[in-house]
Amino acid sequence: xxxxxxxxxxxxxxxxxxxxxxxxxxxxxxxxxxxxxxxxxxxxxxxxxxxxxxxxxxxxxxxxxxxxxxxxxxxxxxxxxxxxxxxxxxxxxxxxxxxxxxxxxxxxxxxxxxxxxxxxxxxxxxxxxxxxxxxxxxxxxxxxxxxxxxxxxxxxxxxxxxxxxxxxxxxxxxxxxxxxxxxxxxxxxxxxxxxxxxxxxxxxxxxxxxxxxxxxxxxxxxxxxxxxxxxxxxxxxxxxxxxxxxxxxxxxxxxxxxxxxxxxxxxxxxxxxxxxxxxxxxxxxxxxxxxxxxxxxxxxxxxxxxxxxxxxxxxxxxxxxxxxxxxxxxxxxxxxxxxxxxxxxxx
Numbered sequence: 001x002x003x004x005x006x007x008x009x010x011x012x013x014x015x016x017x018x019x020x021x022x023x024x025x026x027x028x029x030x031x032x033x034x035x036x037x038x039x040x041x042x043x044x045x046x047x048x049x050x051x052x053x054x055x056x057x058x059x060x061x062x063x064x065x066x067x068x069x070x071x072x073x074x075x076x077x078x079x080x081x082x083x084x085x086x087x088x089x090x091x092x093x094x095x096x097x098x099x100x101x102x103x104x105x106x107x108x109x110x111x112x113x114x115x116x117x118x119x120x121x122x123x124x125x126x127x128x129x130x131x132x133x134x135x136x137x138x139x140x141x142x143x144x145x146x147x148x149x150x151x152x153x154x155x156x157x158x159x160x161x162x163x164x165x166x167x168x169x170x171x172x173x174x175x176x177x178x179x180x181x182x183x184x185x186x187x188x189x190x191x192x193x194x195x196x197x198x199x200x201x202x203x204x205x206x207x208x209x210x211x212x213x214x215x216x217x218x219x220x221x222x223x224x225x226x227x228x229x230x231x232x233x234x235x236x237x238x239x240x241x242x243x244x245x246x247x248x249x250x251x252x253x254x255x256x257x258x259x260x261x262x263x264x265x266x267x268x269x270x271x272x273x274x275x276x277x278x279x280x281x282x283x284x285x286x287x288x289x290x291x292x293x294x295x296x297x298x299x300x301x302x303x304x305x306x307x308x309x310x311x312x313x314x315x316x317x318x319x320x321x322x323x324x325x326x327x328x329x330x331x332x333x334x335x336x337x338x339x340x341x342x343x344x345x346x347x
Contacts (some may be wrong), residue, residue, distance in 0.1 A: 002031050002032055002033035003030070003031040003032065004027075004030060004031065004032035004033070004053045004054065004314045005032070005033055005035060005051070005052050005053050005054075006027070006032060006033065006034045006035070006052060006053065006054040006055070006056050006310060007034075007035060007037055007048065007049035007052035007054070007055050007056070008034055008035070008036055008037065008055070008056035008057075008058060008059075009036070009037055009039070009045070009057075009058060009059035009060045010036040010037060010038050010039065010059065020034045020303075022299075022300050022303035022304045022307065023056070023303050023304070023306055023307035023310070024307065025304060025307055026304065026307035026308045026310070026311040027307050027310060027311055029311075030311050030314060030315055032053075032054075032310065032311070032314060034056060035052075037049055039060070042063060042065045042066050042069075043065075043069075045066050045069075046065070046066055046069030046070070047069075049066070049069070049070060049073075050069055050070065050071050050072075051071060051072055052070065052072065052073055053072055053073065053074055053314060054073060054074055054075045054076070054077065054310050054313070054314060055070065055073055055075070055076045055077070056077050056079075056306060056310065057076050057077065057078050057085060057086050058078070058079060060085075061085050061086075062076065062085060062086045062087065063087055063090070064087045064089075064090035067086075067087060067090040067091050067094055067096070068090065068094065070094070070096070073094075073096055074096065074097075074313050074314060075096065075097050075098075075099060075309065075310060075313035075314070075319065076091055076096055076097070076098045076099070077098075077099045077306045077309045077310050078098065078099065078100045078101070078306070079101055079302040079303055079305070079306045080100060080101060080302070081100055081101060081102050081104075081105075081214070081293075082100070082214060082215050082242060083098060083100050083323050084215040084216075084242070086098055088323055088324055091324060091327075092324040092326065092327055095327050095330060095331065096327065097313060097319055097322045097324060097325075097327050097328060097331070097333075098322065098323050098324050099306075099309040099313075099319045099320070099321050099322055099323070100321055100323055101301075101302045101305045101306070101321065102160075102161060102321050103161055103321070104298075104301045104302045104305050105293040105295070105297070105298050105301065105302065106161045106162055106165050107165060108292065108293050108294065108295045108297075108298060109162045109165075109240055109292040109293050110162050110165030110166045110168075110169060111169075112240055112266060112288070112291070112292035112293075113162065113166050113210055113212075113238060113240040113266075113292065114166060114169045114170065116238050116240065116264030116265075116266065116286060116288070117154070117166075117170070117208055117210065117236075117238055117264065118149070118173075119264060119286055120236045120238065120262050120263065120264035120286050121146070121149055121152075121208065121236055121262075122143065122146070122149075123142060123143065123146070123262070123284075124286070125283075125286050126142070126283055126284075127139050127142070127143070129283075130142075147207075149173055149174070149175065150173065150174030150175075151174060151175075151176070152175055152176070152207040152208060153175065153176045153177075153178060153205055153206050153207050153208070154166075154167075154170045154175045154176070154177045154178070154206065154207070154208045154210060155177075155178050155179070155180070155197075155202040155203070155205065155206025155208065155209045155210070156177065156178070156179040156180070156181075156194070156210050156212060157179075157180055157181075157199070157202065157209065157210065157211045157212060157213055157222070157223070158179075158180075158181050158211070158212040158213040158214070158219075158241070159179040159180075159181040159184055159188065159189055159192075159194065159196075159212070160181075160212060160214070162212050162240070162241075163179065163181075163210070163212040164192050164194075166210060166212070167179070167192055167193070167194050168192075171193065175208075176195075177193070177194045177195070178194065178195045178196070178197045178201075178202055178205060178206065179194045179195070179196060179197070179202070180196075180197055180198060180199045180201075180202045181196075199227075200230060203227055203230040203231050204230055204231075204232075206231070206232075206235060207232065207234065207235060207236070208235065208236050208238065209223075209231065209235060209236070209237050209238065210238040210239075210240070211223060211237070211238065211239040211240070211241055211245055211246060212240070212241045213241055213242070213245045214241065214242060214245075215241075215242035215244055215245065219242075219244075219245045220244050220245065221244065221245070221246065221247040222245050222246070223237075223245065223246045223247060223250075223251075224247040224250050225247065225250035225253065225254070227250075228250055228251065228253075228254035228259050228260055229254075229259060231254075231259070231260050232260070233258065233259065233260065233261065234260075234261050235260045235261060236260065236261055236262045236263060236264065237251065237254075237260055237262075237263040237264075238263070238264045238265075239263075239264075239265050239266065239267055240266040240267065240292045241267060242267055243267040243268045243269040243270070243271060244269055246269070248268060248269040248270075248279075251263065251279075252278050252279060252282075255279075255282055255284055255285060256278065256282070261284065262284040262285065262286075263279075263284070263285050263286070264285075264286040265279070265285065265286070265287055265288070266287075266288045266289075266290055266291065266292045267290050267292075268287075268290075271289075271290055272289070305320075308320070309321070313333065316332070316333055316334055317333060317334050317335075318333050318334065318335050
């Protein structure tokens with residue numbers, strides 16, 4: 001039997017069941033193995049994972065009941081930026097660090113956000129349809145009513161890694177960038193050449209609003225009907241973060257009643273959307289299937305990162321990205337410096 005045993009639910013959004021080659025690059029040297037737990041009740045999960053040394057969270061929500069049943073677990077690792085599939089508070093109470101991949105696919109998401117900004121602003125899907133429908137002459141009059149992109153104001157709601165990468169891209173197109181984020185110092189935005197503003201000011205000034213808030217309790221339906229009514233009637237709304245950060249019913253109403261002009265969405269409250277979702281039939285909406293982070297690099301990079309995080313903690317060292325860092329101060333894990341292969345598997 002391996003020295004370390006890592007439990008994981010069968011199946012995931014991006015991987016083939018049983019294929020853990022990328023994760024094992026960092027785990028094989030420490031004599032660790034990954035074993036799968038088939039779908040079942042929370043009690044069945046606990047029974048199978050009770051003695052696991054670590055949990056690789058994917059494929060299902062990890063609840064407080066499941067976490068409380070783990071007797072030896074030293075780390076819960078996620079291969080995503082978002083951590084809403086794990087009860088982080090329950091893990092913190094049990095002294096288990098929860099890790100994620102906050103910087104593995106920043107550029108992909110920023111590229112996709114910029115793609116949605118450009119395509120939505122220039123009404124790309126509608127323009128394509130006009131040509132295919134033999135309505136060539138209608139294209140130019142439509143765009144003649146829209147200002148040029150250069151000189152427009154882009155408002156970023158939240159100013160984390162992805163938003164900062166979007167800001168760099170937007171500046172190349174001549175956009176003025178403002179940002180609202182109550183959790184960062186104003187100097188951080190200023191250092192990136194971005195103007196820090198309040199949320200009301202952002203909504204009133206921005207020609208393009210791009211939502212980047214994480215799926216936290218405080219950000220749940222952060223943008224609601226009253227916020228859409230503060231926006232310009234010509235504003236477009238972009239979202240590539242998490243669906244629940246936007247009140248979707250309010251967004252649909254704002255689009256239907258032309259309170260705002262258009263939207264480009266990679267994320268929705270319900271994914272995939274039901275056939276009766278009005279967004280599917282709106283000509284002023286561009287939709288993609290929660291694919292912003294997807295690229296040929298995405299899967300190998302995030303899975304290698306999961307393996308590295310598991311290896312670090314299982315061998316008594318601090319992880320690279322911990323979403324509940326207070327548990328580290330109380331643990332016997334040792335800080336590590338990435339100076340050689342002996343100090344960390346990602347050095």
